[in-house]
Amino acid sequence: MDQKDSIGFFFYNLPESMDGPIDYTALARYVEPFPEIVNIWYYSDFSWNEESIRKKIENHNLNRIIIAGSLPGTVKALFSKALTVSGRSPQSLVLVSFNKYGIRTGKDMERAKALILCAIKDIPYEIAAVPEDVPVNPATLIIGAGISGIQAALEIAGSNNLVYLLEKTGTIGGKMATFDKTFPTLDCAACILTPKMVEVNQHPSIRLMTYCQVQEVQGEAGNFSVRILQKARKVNVSTCIGCGTCAEKCPATAPSEFDAGTTMRKAIYIPFPQAVPNKYLVDAETCIYLKTGKCKACVKACPVPDCINLDEQDKEVILNVGNIIVATGYKTFDAGKMEQYGYGKFPNVLNALEFERILNASGPTGGNIHYRSQDKKGNWVFTTETEKPEKLAIIHCVGSRDKNYNKYCSRVCCMYSLKFAHLILDKLPEAEVFEYFIDMRSFGKGYEEFYERIKEEGVSIIRGKTAKVEEKNGKLLIRGEDILNSTLIENTVDMVILSTGLEPGDDNKKIGQMLGIPTTECGWFEEANYNTDPTGTFRGGIMIAGACQGPKDIPDSVAQGAAAAARVIQSILRGKVSKDISSLTLSEIEKRINELSPVI
C-alpha cells in the first residue's frame, strides 16, 4: 500500500447481555499500540448514524475502518454508505465478527485478538490461522443412528474404515423409521430406510451400539477417548431369536415410543417389527420384577436358555476414535404447551408424529384412519374398532414462527402437512380435508409442484391460522379467518392434526458441552460456517450432520451425513487431521502474520 494506513477502530459492543462476557477494554488495550490506529470508538460513544460516521471519517482522514463485535454485520451498510459518501471505497471496511468464529467467553480472548490483528494487517484470518495437523486414528464415532448418521456410517464404512454407530434407543432408524411416506415423491419411507438399516447391521466395518449414551469425551482431534454408557438391554443380543414369546407373557405395559404413544407395548419389547438389531430389550422403568423383585414371566417363557438376564447391569465402554460425527437429530414441539389447541385434552387432536403412525401401514391401525379410543385400562390408543373420521383439519406452524414458543420456521411442516392431506384423501376418498396455513413454504425441488398437485386434489387450503380448537357436540370446532376470501369460517371437524415444529433434542446442550461445540440461542449446534462449512465445527475432528444443526428434511439430512463422512474419509486418507483452531496461541498467529506480511 502506497499510502500509510490510518484506521478508525469501532467496537460494536452492544449494551445489555447480548454480547456475553467479552472484555472490550482488554481488547482496546491490545489495539491501542498499533501505529495504524487513529482512534477507537465504542458503541456508547456516539449515535451510530451515517452522518456522524462520515464526519469521523473526514475529520480523522481515515482510509480504513474496522468494526469489531459479536454481530458487526448489522451496521455494515451504515459504514459502507458513509465511506462511499466521503469518497472512499466501501472495500476499505473490515468486519471482525466474534460470533462467526465462536468467540463468546473470556477464554476466547486470544482468538479475538488474533482476529483483530489479522484485520489490522489486512490478512484473511483463514490464511493466517491454520492449525497444525496431527496423526489420526482411523476409527470414527457417529452419535445418533437416524437417517443422517446411517448415511454417514455407510459412506465411511464403504471405505473400509471402522465406524462405531451409537444409538440412544433400542433400534436404529430414528424418526424416519416411523414415517409412512416421504414428500414430495411419496416414496415408502420404510422401503428406503430398512435396506440401509440392514446394511448397517451386516456391514463388517460398522460396530452397532444401540441403547448407548456418551458420558465423557477426552483428548483432541485425531485421538479422542470416549466413555460410553451401555445401558443394560437385559436380553442377550447374540442369542435372542426374536420370537416374541417373552412379550406375550409380560404383564406390564407402557406407551410405545416408536408409535408416538398411540399404542401400548410390553416392558420387554422390540421397538418395531423391522428394528435393527431385531432383538428384544427390557424397559427397566416399567418391568415389574425390577420394581418389586417378583415376576420373571419373560425368563420362564423364553425358549433360549440364559438369554434373558433381568439382573444385568449397565456397563461402561471406552472407545478410541479419531473423528466424531454428531447426528443427534431433533424432537418435536410439545403441542400441549399451546393450550388453545386442546392437545392432550381432546383425544382426537393429534400431533404430527402420532398421525404419521396412524397413516403408516405398520402402525396401530394398519394405515387406516380411525378415532382414538380408550382401551380396557383407560389408555387412549388407536385401534381399528372405532369409526372413521369424515372431516379433518390440519393446523400449520404449531410452535414454529411464534415468538411465544420457537421463532424459527421448522421447514418441514408445510410439506409433511400437504403429504398428510394427500394420504388422507388416499385412504378416505370421501373425506373433507382443511389446511390452515400462514405461508406455504414449498421451497425444494419438486415441492411447489407437489403443493399444486395437492390443491388440485380437492383439499381446502385456507390462508389464516386458527386460534382455538373447542369441543362442540362431541366434535371439534375451529374458528378462523379465511384471509384470501375475507370471511370468518367456523368449521366443525372430527379430527385435528397439529403440524408440530422441530426442536433441538433434550441432550443437545449436554452433548455440546461434552464435545466443546457451541449451540445457537435456539439450541441447535452451531456450524463452523453457515455457507461454506455447514457440517464442520470449531473443534477439529468433530462434525455435525442432519437436523441437530437445524430443522431439515430427509434429503438434506442425507446430504449432510454424506458431507460429514467425506470430511472424515479425507482425514483418514491423509492420515492426519487439523487440530482445533482454538489450539493456536496468539504468538503463533503473530509469527505467521509477520511471515506473511511482506508477501501480501
Place this chain on the structure above:
Amino acid sequence: MSVRLNPDLRNELVRFGIGDWNACYHCGTCTAICPLSEEGFLFPRKKIRLMQMGLESQLESSVEPWLCYYCGDCTKTCPRDANPGELMMSLRRYLTSTYDWTGLSKKFYTSEVWELAWILFFAILVVISFLVVLPSFGYQYTAELTPEGGVKVNSFAPIPIVEAFDWIMALIVASLLISNIIRMYYKIIWKNSKTKVSLWVHIREFWLLIFNFAVQPKFSKCDDKRYWLSHWFLMSGYTIMFIVIVVYLPWFQTEEILPVWDPQRWLGYYATFGLLFGLTVAIIGRFRKKDVKFQFSHISDWLFLIMLTLTVITGILIHIFRINGMPMATFISYIAHMAVLVPMILIEVPFSKWSHLAYRPFAVYFTQLKKHAVPK
C-alpha cells in the same frame, strides 16, 4: 376509482399508542381468537393491513375499532408480538381525532404539554370565577351556618348561576359531540358509494343505540366478564351524576340536609360507589400491568383516571364538610371540585378518552345499519 395511499400512516399512528405493528405477518390468529369479530366486521388483522398499506381513507371509515373492548387475547396469542390489541386502542384515539373537526383532539392526544396547559387554563378560570368574579356580584363565602348546622353552599355557589353555567357547558360539549358524530356517520355510512341504508332501518335500529349505551352488551361477550361489570358501575355512576348535576342541580345541591333514604342522598351515594369501584379497578390494573388491556397506558388514560378520581374525592369532601358544618373546608373543596370537573368535561368529553361514551354506542348502531345496507 383511485385510492390514495398515505405512506406515513404508521408513523402518524405510533403517536397514538405503542406497538410493533409492522411485525404482523397476517396469520389471522387475532381475528380468530377475538370473540367480537364477526362476518363482515373482521378485526384486528384487517385493520393492521390497512395501516401497513397506508389506506388512510379506508381506515378512517372503519367502524371496527369501536367494536373492540380490549380483552387482550389477540395480543397474548400474537406470534409476532405485534400487539394488535393496542393497535385497536390507538385506532380509537386516532379515529376520535379524525372525527373532531376542530383539530384539538389530535393536539391533545399527541402533545402532553398542550393537553396539560389547557387543563390548567380552565382550572385557573374556575378559581378566578369563584374568588374574583362571583364575589364582585355579591356571591361570596360566608361562615354562617344553616339552622340545622349545614354549610350555606348557595351563598358562594348560587344555584341559578351554576346551573346556567352547567347548561352552557353541556350545550358546548353536546354540539361538539353531535357535530363529530355527524362526521363519523358521514365517513362510515354516507360516504360509502356502493351501498345505501333506508330511513326506516335508521329508525328501526335506533333502540340499539340506547340499549348499548346503557348495558354495553358487546363488552360482556369478551371472555373476561369482570371488566364489563366494573366498567358498567363506572358508566352508570357517571351518567347518574352527570344528569343530577346538569338537569337537577337545584334538587341536588341543597342547603337543607335531607334524610339518608331521600333519593338525593342514596342516588349520590350509589353514583359515588359506582365511580370509585370502576376507578379502583382501572387504577390498580394500570399499576399492576397484569392484564394486557392495562399494560400500555397512554398519557390520556392516566389523565382521565386522575381527573375523575380527583373529582370524586373532592365531591365526597364537599358532602362531608357540608353536612358537618365546616364552611371554609366546604368552600375550598367546592372550588377544587369545579377546578377539576370543568376542564375534565370540556377537554376529555368532546376531544379525548371520554368521547367514547358517544362513539361506541353510535358505532354499534352504525354497524347494524351497515348490516342492513343494500347496494345502490
